[in-house]
Amino acid sequence: DSGVTQTPKHLITATGQRVTLRCSPRSGDLSVYWYQQSLDQGLQFLIQYYNGEERAKGNILERFSAQQFPDLHSELNLSSLELGDSALYFCASSPPMSSGANVLTFGAGSRLTVL
Amino acid sequence: AQKITQTQPGMFVQEKEAVTLDCTYDTSDPSYGLFWYKQPSSGEMIFLIYQGSYDQQNATEGRYSLNFQKARKSANLVISASQLGDSAMYFCAMRENSGYSTLTFGKGTMLLVSP
Numbered sequence: 475d476s477g478v479t480q481t482p483k484h485l486i487t488a489t490g491q492r493v494t495l496r497c498s499p500r501s502g503d504l505s506v507y508w509y510q511q512s513l514d515q516g517l518q519f520l521i522q523y524y525n526g527e528e529r530a531k532g533n534i535l536e537r538f539s540a541q542q543f544p545d546l547h548s549e550l551n552l553s554s555l556e557l558g559d560s561a562l563y564f565c566a567s568s569p570p571m572s573s574g575a576n577v578l579t580f581g582a583g584s585r586l587t588v589l
Numbered sequence: 590a591q592k593i594t595q596t597q598p599g600m601f602v603q604e605k606e607a608v609t610l611d612c613t614y615d616t617s618d619p620s621y622g623l624f625w626y627k628q629p630s631s632g633e634m635i636f637l638i639y640q641g642s643y644d645q646q647n648a649t650e651g652r653y654s655l656n657f658q659k660a661r662k663s664a665n666l667v668i669s670a671s672q673l674g675d676s677a678m679y680f681c682a683m684r685e686n687s688g689y690s691t692l693t694f695g696k697g698t699m700l701l702v703s704p
Binding site: 519562566578 | 622624626632633634635636639641680684691692693694695696697
């Protein structure tokens, strides 16, 4: 158990629908990152939050949004789902900003299948 | 331009032998970090080893070592005495320390360890 909790582990839904993926970071970690892993695109960075504020944005579609709440958990909202959104979505967390490794610890992922 | 390149889609090694997984990177940032992660078939991303750009010595963690050649911009992972449980996907990643602290991943190398 990495200490990063993601729910749900598996999700099957239909095109056009909306889903919410949830992430609880490791205790003490302030940063949360969302990544999408698909066969054709590999691991793509979506968005990062630090202590409730958006810190960086990657290849996140406009149909996707995220937020980090005061208790530091984060949610990734995916709407108007398309077949191509089927992927493994990872959440990761890291300690407060510091020099050194600042290793990202990943959750087990949420596997989304859009039919 | 690709920032992390892993040229070996797949590698085979026999149990107890050593194997090197290649990774080259591209950055103009003088301060950066290099990471290796392992993704077994179960899907989770497991941190293996970290090398900072200013580290004088190659990083080692148990059977894992990172062969860091800064001038060549390479950060190869060496696994000594391979075990069957090492069969997995291996990802090289980089964080540039100017800007935000997220990781950019390579496309990965699938390692298969045979008895």
